[in-house]
Amino acid sequence: MSAEPVARTAPVSPRRAPLPDIQPRQRLYHYVRVVGRAVIRLILDVRVRHQERVPSKGPVLLAGNHRGFLDGPLVAAFVPREASFLAKSELFHGRVATLLMWFGQIPVDRGRPDREALRRAEAVLRGGGVLGMFPEGTRGAGELAAVQHGIAYVALRVPGVPIVPVACLGTERAMPKGARLPRWRSRIDIVFGEPFTVSVPDDPRARGAVARAAEEIRVALAAHVEHAEAGRR
Numbered sequence: 170m171s172a173e174p175v176a177r178t179a180p181v182s183p184r185r186a187p188l189p190d191i192q193p194r195q196r197l198y199h200y201v202r203v204v205g206r207a208v209i210r211l212i213l214d215v216r217v218r219h220q221e222r223v224p225s226k227g228p229v230l231l232a233g234n235h236r237g238f239l240d241g242p243l244v245a246a247f248v249p250r251e252a253s254f255l256a257k258s259e260l261f262h263g264r265v266a267t268l269l270m271w272f273g274q275i276p277v278d279r280g281r282p283d284r285e286a287l288r289r290a291e292a293v294l295r296g297g298g299v300l301g302m303f304p305e306g307t308r309g310a311g312e313l314a315a316v317q318h319g320i321a322y323v324a325l326r327v328p329g330v331p332i333v334p335v336a337c338l339g340t341e342r343a344m345p346k347g348a349r350l351p352r353w354r355s356r357i358d359i360v361f362g363e364p365f366t367v368s369v370p371d372d373p374r375a376r377g378a379v380a381r382a383a384e385e386i387r388v389a390l391a392a393h394v395e396h397a398e399a400g401r402r
Contacts, residue, residue, distance in 0.1 A: 172186045179279075179292055180279055180280055180307060181278075181279065181280030181281060182239055182257055182258045182277075182278040182280060182281075183277045184272055184278060185256075191267060191270035191271065193253075193270070193271060193272060193273035194271045194272075195251070196249055197271060197272075198271070198272045198273065199241040199251065201272070201343065202245075202246055202251065205242075205246045206246050206247065207278065209243065209246055211237075212351060212353065213270060213343060213351060213354065213355055213356075213357055214354050214355065214356040214357065215243065215247065215356075215357050215358075215359065216356065216357070216358050216359070217359045217361075218358065218359070218360045218361065218397075219360060219361040219362070220247070220248070220249045220361055221249075222251060222318055222333060222336070222361045222362060222363055222364060223248060223249050223299070223333055223361055223364075224311040224331055224333075224364065225249075226297070227297055227331075228293075228294040228295070228296075228297055228299075228327060228330045228331075229249065229250070229252075229294075229298075229299045229300070229330070229331050229364075230294065230299075230300050230302070230320070230323065230324055230327075230330050230331070230332045230333070230337065231244065231252065231299065231300065231301040231302065231332075231333050231335050232302060232303075232304055232320060232333070232334050232386055232389075232390050232391075233301065233302070233303045233336075233337055234305065234313060234333055234335070234337055234390060234394050235303040235305045235306075235307065235308050235329075235335075236308060236337060236338075236340050236341040237308060237337070237340030237341040237342075237343065237344055237345075237346075238308070238340070238344055238346075239337075239340040239343060239344050239351065239357070240303060240308075240337040240340050241254055241256060241301070243337065243340065243357060243359060244301060244335055244337065244359060245272075245301065246351045248299065248301070248335075250299045251273070251298075251299065252273070252298070252299035252300065252301045253273035253274060253275055253289075253290075253293045253298060253299070253301065254274055254275065254300075254301040254302070255274075255275045255286060255290060255301070255302050255303075255319075256274050256275065256276060256277065256279045257276075257277065257279055257299075258276040258278050258279070260276070260278060261276040261322070269341070273293070273298075275289045275290055275293075277319075279306055279307065280306070283319075283330070284358075286319075287319060287322060287323060287326075289400060290302070290308075290319075290323050291323055291326050291327060294323065294326075294327040294330055300323070301335075302319070302320045302323070302385070304316035304317050304319070304320040304386060304387070304390070305317070307391065308341075308346070308402075311358055313387055313390060313394065315387070316383050316386060316387045317383075318379050318380065318383045318388070320383065320386055321367070321379045321380070321382035321383035322374075322379050324352075324366075324367050324382060324386070325369055325373035325378065325379065325382055326368065326373065328369045329366055329369075329375075330366065331336075331364035331366060332364060332365055332366060332367065332386060332389070333361055333362060333364050334358070334361075334363075334365075334389055334390045334393035334394075335359065335361055335362065335364035335393075336357075336358070336359070336360040336362070336393055336394045336397035336398070337357070337359055338357065338358040338360070338394075338397060338398060338401060339355060339356050339357040339358060339359075340357055342355060343355035343356075343357055358397065358401055360393075360397040360400075362389075362390075362393035362396075362397075363393075365389055367382045367386065368382075368385075
C-alpha cells in the first residue's frame, strides 16, 4: 500500500528589515531580459511552448511549479511580458535588494503571513501587470501535494484575474541542489497553460474561501504539469 503524500511547509525565513518602495526601472529590466535570454540559450537547451496563452494586456497571475533554483529566473526571462515575482527574502540584502527591486521583484518571508509582500503583489495586479508566484513555497519533487495560501489570497483580492499555470520541467536536473553552475546544454521545458479563474465568494477573506481557492489552483497546476510532462519529447 502506497503512503499518502505528506504536505510540505515552506521553511521559515528570518524576518527582513523593512524595505522601501523602489520603482522598477523598465528600460534596464527590458535590456537585462533580452541579454539574459540570449545567454541562457547559449548555456541551456530551453524550449518554450504556448507563450501566446499569456494575455497580452491586463493583470495576469502566473502560478508555477518549483523543482529547481532556475525556475524563477527562467520564467522571468521567457514570459512574453515583463513580470514581478515573489522571491524569498533571504535574497534581498544590500545592493542585491536594490537591484532585484529595480526589476520589480518582491521579497517575501516564507513560512509566515507576510502582509507587506501580499500588498505589493496585489498592487502589481491592480496596476495591470504580471505577477509570478511559485505556490509550493519551496523546491520539491513536483508532486504538488500542497500549496501555500498566499496565491489564493491575491487571486481573490483581484476578482477575475486570469491565472496562467506554468510548468518548468528539467530544472532540477539542469542544476541540482548544491551545484554552483548549471549543466552544459541541459534541456529545460517551460510550458504555459490555458488561463483560468477562481470563483470569488461573498467573503473572499474568509479562511475557508482562501483554502478552497488554493485547492482550485493546486489542482489546475498539477494537471497542467502532468499534461506538460506527458507531451515532452
